[in-house]
């Protein structure tokens with residue numbers, strides 16, 4: 001399907017000239033971009049500034065919200081709704097206690113299987129399970145990806161309130177902009 | 184036929200439309216003689232006013248060809264898929280009227296190990312979907328040019344999309360890999376050497 | 379070639395028959411990413427399957443969700459609120475731009491220009507940041523819900539999008555100068571990978587590949603959904619039917635999407651985004667076929683319900699699957715070196731092919 005290339009000397013010269021022009025245009029644009037502010041960031045940062053933080057509402061690693069007044073110190077009532085809705089079946093809860101005392105004895109989330117879909121957080125009737133903006137979850141062994149009750153509780157202490165998704169007012173277009181990265 | 188295309192766009196009609204819509208009158212003219220000829224072409228309808236024809240394996244090719252040669256031909260096969268309806272299987276052909284967006288569904292009911300003639304002669308596009316349906320449902324498309332597995336590994340046991348399929352871990356890694364066993368032969372290098 | 383060749387856009391193997399440098403035949407060998415998403419659907423309920431819908435075409439997660447959600451809502455007889463419809467359209471168009479930007483950069487890499495990819499990803503980053511603010515994830519959004527959205531837009535979303543709409547056309551002009559007008563790129567793509575409209579019809583090719591062959595078919599126009607009838611945009615077509623035509627269609631489409639986004643921002647109505655849906659979704663028995671236009675072509679979702687709370691049968695018509703089937707046709711008598719460039723211009727997504 002390729003067109004027969006014109007091989008006369010003049011045409012060849014024209015091609016070379018055109019190619020050279022393209023390269024000049026390309027270099028020109030690259031030069032323009034060279035002087036634009038850089039959008040890349042070093043990770044992890046070595047200059048002491050905080051690492052990149054995802055926007056609020058980011059679905060990262062899990063946490064169980066603590067509540068000192070309840071048995072087990074957790075807000076969770078072990079109703080198993082999150083376990084049931086999880087499409088991957090990666091939550092495993094061992095409940096204990098009766099009635100108001102009901103709380104999880106063990107709470108396992110296999111973060112390696114999880115697809116961070118937010119369904120379990122959405123379904124929780126008492127907002128006891130949440131996701132945190134913590135995205136640094138990689139480890140060297142798959143077993144380390146299984147979150148236990150202890151880990152979830154510890155992280156819950158860092159994040160006392162469930163992750164709220166900020167919402168715009170209905171007239172969202174008139175809200176003042178905030179500083180954005182990469183613009 | 185023009186009012187059919189209007190129907191699906193009106194959102195209020197979605198709730199009102201019953202599950203099965205009788206075919207509009209224009210359709211009687213189109214498939215009327217097919218019905219009269221004693222062909223087992225039934226009419227039904229998807230929701231949202233998409234017409235639907237149901238037929239048998241031995242008549243499907245004739246029907247497809249007929250639909251292709253209408254004055255306003257259904258000449259684009261957009262999609263094909265299979266379904267397991269318990270006691271029998273089904274092959275669905277989604278036809279479009281050129282590039283107008285008008286859709287028609289042809290359904291073929293067949294026994295669980297039945298055979299359908301291949302539509303690759305009419306539309307080359309049917310090649311992959313038919314292979315996929317064959318490996319997923321275990322029916323046969325007679326006359327298919329290359330009835331090999333498409334998505335599943337060679338030597339897969341069972342038909343995964345059937346309702347009664349049970350995953351058998353034993354057959355998990357049975358794919359023979361000629362490249363691993365004898366790369367030279369797989370690449371045909373030996374033959375060339377001997378020549 | 380493959381299955382791990384760096385330029386095969388995923389895990390694809392091409393079995394080539396070659397005669398010197400000329401390609402005699404190409405047989406794509408697919409299935410490496412097959413994950414049986416259709417079978418999974420039969421074991422989950424309608425709500426649980428939504429995150430899986432993202433995973434068909436992972437560069438166009440919003441579009442897939444849109445298609446699936448639309449099918450379920452039709453089955454249930456739910457009509458989303460106006461604001462929800464506008465936001466959904468907006469998200470789908472943003473995702474179209476993001477997806478085309480990946481395509482743009484990938485094609486540039488395939489033809490030997492690396493810089494463009496970096497610039498494309500810089501602009502894509504702006505979109506991904508917006509997605510992240512709205513949906514909480516950068517690639518697998520799971521933002522749509524049956525009957526609405528996960529949440530309304532975050533406060534500074536519209537401003538960010540406006541800023542993007544303002545700078546983006548300038549950027550496209552820059553890419554155009556840098557890549558499309560480049561002599562080397564033009565010789566690599568012009569009159570290469572010819573796909574005639576007849577072949578496209580026979581192979582069910584849709585999307586930019588079809589519009590590059592001169593057929594102005596776009597589901598957004600042929601079977602309009604949501605607010606598309608109210609929107610003004612052109613369906614770009616080129617009749618050259620080669621890689622360059624497909625490339626130009628996509629480039630033009632990005633600008634058209636920006637146009638749509640600007641209209642969306644102007645018209646975005648207030649009000650609720652969610653309608654009340656029952657806790658357990660149990661549609662009446664029936665079946666539905668919903669179509670949307672994804673960046674790669676016509677995306678269809680065939681959904682059968684038997685009255686229980688999980689789909690009886692779900693089938694997605696994924697555009698890459700059908701476009702890839704026509705790929706061998708485009709490669710007849712091509713040079714080996716052009717294969718990858720043609721593949722880049724078809725813009726397949728292997729998650730979409732293998733499902």
Ligand code: SF4
Nearest residue numbers: 076077079080082124
């Ligand atoms: S985390 Fe919430 S949904 Fe899950 S068991 Fe506890 S209370 Fe129930």
Ligand code: SF4
Nearest residue numbers: 086114115117118120
């Ligand atoms: S985020 Fe989704 S996949 Fe992960 S544990 Fe929750 S429900 Fe399961």
